[in-house]
Amino acid sequence: MRLIIKDLCHRYDDLVVLDGIDLTVQEGEVLAVIGPSGCGKSTLLGIAGGIVAPTSGSIAVAGAVPDGCLNPITFIFQDFALLPWRSVEDNLSLVLEHHPLSAAERRERIESGLRRMGLWDFRKALPKQLSGGMRQRVGIARALAVRPAMLLLDEPLSALDAQTRELLMEDFLSLWQRERTTALYVTHNLDEALRLADRVVVLSRRPGRLREIVTIEEPRDQRLEPSAQAHLAEVRDRLWHLIRAEAQLADREIADA
Amino acid sequence: MPDTPLTGTSLPLQDRSPSQPVRFRGGGFTVKGHRWAALLAFVVLIAVWESTNRFGLVSELFLPPPSAVASALAAMAQDGSLWQHLKASLMRIGVGWVMGTVAGMAVGFAMGIGSVARAVGVPLVSAFFPIPKIALLPLFILWFGIGEPSKFATIGFGVFFPTVIATYSAIDSVPRNLIRMAQSFGLPWASILRKIVLPGALPGILAGFRITASIALILVVAAEMIGAEYGIGAFVLTAGNLMLTDQLLAGVLVLSLLGLTIGTVLSILERRLLKWR
Numbered sequence: 001m002r003l004i005i006k007d008l009c010h011r012y013d014d015l016v017v018l019d020g021i022d023l024t025v026q027e028g029e030v031l032a033v034i035g036p037s038g039c040g041k042s043t044l045l046g047i048a049g050g051i052v053a054p055t056s057g058s059i060a061v062a063g064a065v066p067d068g069c070l071n072p073i074t075f076i077f078q079d080f081a082l083l084p085w086r087s088v089e090d091n092l093s094l095v096l097e098h099h100p101l102s103a104a105e106r107r108e109r110i111e112s113g114l115r116r117m118g119l120w121d122f123r124k125a126l127p128k129q130l131s132g133g134m135r136q137r138v139g140i141a142r143a144l145a146v147r148p149a150m151l152l153l154d155e156p157l158s159a160l161d162a163q164t165r166e167l168l169m170e171d172f173l174s175l176w177q178r179e180r181t182t183a184l185y186v187t188h189n190l191d192e193a194l195r196l197a198d199r200v201v202v203l204s205r206r207p208g209r210l211r212e213i214v215t216i217e218e219p220r221d222q223r224l225e226p227s228a229q230a231h232l233a234e235v236r237d238r239l240w241h242l243i244r245a246e247a248q249l250a251d252r253e254i255a256d257a
Numbered sequence: 258m259p260d261t262p263l264t265g266t267s268l269p270l271q272d273r274s275p276s277q278p279v280r281f282r283g284g285g286f287t288v289k290g291h292r293w294a295a296l297l298a299f300v301v302l303i304a305v306w307e308s309t310n311r312f313g314l315v316s317e318l319f320l321p322p323p324s325a326v327a328s329a330l331a332a333m334a335q336d337g338s339l340w341q342h343l344k345a346s347l348m349r350i351g352v353g354w355v356m357g358t359v360a361g362m363a364v365g366f367a368m369g370i371g372s373v374a375r376a377v378g379v380p381l382v383s384a385f386f387p388i389p390k391i392a393l394l395p396l397f398i399l400w401f402g403i404g405e406p407s408k409f410a411t412i413g414f415g416v417f418f419p420t421v422i423a424t425y426s427a428i429d430s431v432p433r434n435l436i437r438m439a440q441s442f443g444l445p446w447a448s449i450l451r452k453i454v455l456p457g458a459l460p461g462i463l464a465g466f467r468i469t470a471s472i473a474l475i476l477v478v479a480a481e482m483i484g485a486e487y488g489i490g491a492f493v494l495t496a497g498n499l500m501l502t503d504q505l506l507a508g509v510l511v512l513s514l515l516g517l518t519i520g521t522v523l524s525i526l527e528r529r530l531l532k533w534r
Contacts, residue, residue: 051441071442081438085456085533094452095442126533146442 001063001072001149001182002027003048008057010043016207017043018054023201023210025150027063028180030220032193035203035211036243036250041186042154044208048184049073049152065149066179070099074148078155080135082127088138089114089123092145113141117171133164140171150182157192169195173220190239194232195223202242205250212242321503326510329503338492343511345487346477349405353412354473361417361469362462365424370454375425382421390415391479398484408480415476416469423465424458431457460534463527470519478512489515 008021017040025031033041046052048059050073065072075081082091092110101109114120117137127135136156143151157165169192176183176196187193193200194216202211216235218228303323309315310322317325333339367374368382390411397407397414431454439449481490493508 046437049441051437073441075438075441077434077438079434081434083435083453083456085531094439095444097452098444098448128533 001061001065003073003150003182003184004058004060004062005044005048006058006060008044008047008054008059010040010047010052010055010057018047019207019209021057021208021210025182025184027182029198030176030183030185030196032185032187032197032200033203034187034190034193034200034239034243035208036205036247037188038206038250038253039203039246040206040208041203044203045075045152045154045184045186049075051075061150063149066147069147069149071095071146072149074143074146074151076136076139076143076151076153076156078158080127080132080139080159082135082138082142084127087124087126088119088130091127091138092142095142095146109145109147113145116144117141131164132160133168136160136164136168137171140168140175144175148181150184153183153185153187155187156185158188165192172196177221190236193239194236196220200235200239202239205246205253211246214239214242318500318502321506325503326506329501330507330510333504333507339511342487342489342492342508343515345485345491346481346489346515349408349412349477349480349488350473352405353409353477354416354469356409356413357416357473358420358466358469360413361420362424364417365421366428368421369425369428369458370450378421378425382418386418386422390476391483394480394483403484408477408485411480412473412476415472419469419472420465423468424462427458427461427465428454430461460527460531463523463530466526467520467523470523471516474512474516474519 003023003025005021005023008018008023009016010018017038021044023031033044035041043052047054050059061072083094086094089110092113093106096106096109110123111120114123117140119134119137119141122130122134127138130138136159139156157168160168173196175181185193185197197216198220200214200216202214203209204211214235216223216232218231222228223232306320307322307324310317310320310325321329330339333342364374364378368378369375393414394407394411397410401407401410435453435457436449439453444452477488478490478493481488482494485491489508489511493505493512496502496504496508
């Protein structure tokens with residue numbers, strides 16, 4: 001599935017947060033969005049997912065959805081957004097209950113999602129009994145249970161420690177290797193973007209405008225190879241150069257505010 | 258491997274001054290459980306109270322000893338009057354509280370999820386909430402007569418406003434990210450209400466129940482003192498008029514036990530329903 005964003009603008013009252021965004025996320029592509037704090041990255045994701053109404057511009061999708069897809073555009077949240085009163089399996093069940101599925105199919109989807117994330121043994125646990133990394137895996141399993149055509153990931157690793165981040169990045173890589181799900185991935189972290197994305201979109205400070213789109217040539221599964229490091233370091237320098245001054249200015253603006 | 262000393266210039270030279278243990282400074286400011294302290298305090302209080310009477314320090318008429326209060330309570334239980342009064346009070350609390358709670362939750366929910374209902378409701382609730390509800394009993398007697406309906410109305414009215422406030426505040430405190438998550442997965446509005454808003458608001462609603470149960474207890478006593486033949490409030494008032502202070506305190510003890518029982522039932526309910534916290 002492709003996502004096509006045309007001349008998108010968004011404002012909260014008098015505050016313009018996004019201005020003139022034109023962007024297409026290609027089928028099977030992982031597109032990372034980076035930019036300074038407050039540049040409208042999460043708003044862009046909310047608009048793309050249909051939970052924030054844009055002030056102007058258009059958002060459209062095109063292309064096929066996978067068999068059994070129940071929610072073509074599916075979020076993975078930074079704070080996991082799990083219901084604390086439901087067990088792990090019931091959190092997955094929540095997003096299936098309003099669909100006309102047989103009990104057997106619902107069970108199969110839950111089991112398959114949990115097994116893929118290594119959480120089957122924890123299916124009866126409450127979210128409070130899990131570590132941050134496991135909670136985010138529940139969030140991923142919940143997203144997988146609806147067989148999405150496109151994932152919208154809102155800083156999914158930023159609430160986690162460095163080791164858990166590494167492990168979850170491996171999970172994402174194997175997921176994209178297997179499923180080729182289109183993904184729009186918002187992050188603050190350049191290394192995450194370099195590790196996971198096919199292209200990186202750099203937004204300016206508020207109002208967020210598209211500054212540059214950087215393509216990462218190395219295949220995702222070879223980015224830890226020594227031979228890839230020189231080029232990735234170059235890309236990283238370029239991305240950092242693009243956002244450094246913007247981030248400093250944004251930081252000052254926030255301090256002044 | 259030989260044990261060679263580190264001699265890097267960046268490391269400090271070995272200090273040979275005498276060592277001192279680091280003083281512990283982290284104590285206090287933590288609440289510890291003292292299981293027997295409360296029981297002991299009760300025993301001491303009752304013993305002191307009893308001995309003041311035994312040693313003639315206080316007249317039995319003004320403050321009867323705990324033993325006399327216990328005897329009066331036992332006598333009431335034996336002749337059945339205790340159950341008659343208790344039954345009347347419990348029925349009034351039950352009906353009034355349920356009426357006020359059901360109506361309060363319905364209005365609170367409407368205000369919690371509907372902006373028009375909130376715009377209309379908040380000023381009305383703010384205006385009516387501070388009125389001492391017992392002041393309206395004469396009006397309710399005029400409207401509904403001296404019988405039970407006026408007492409139900411007083412208790413129901415008293416319970417209604419705190420329930421409204423507790424319910425819409427509890428809905429406000431449901432994390433918005435959970436609602437956005439549900440919307441992003443396409444859950445229908447009614448499902449979001451039933452599966453997210455209601456369970457998410459439950460802690461606040463149950464906290465409101467604790468407050469409204471106490472209000473119902475206060476109002477039932479007040480209403481029974483104004484116009485009732487049976488009920489703990491009526492019994493306490495009659496005992497006071499006849500200067501039967503042992504029976505008066507027996508009635509007060511029953512009220513205290515009633516409050517304690519309601520509190521315990523609510524605690525059990527909270528533990529069962531909110532074990533996820």
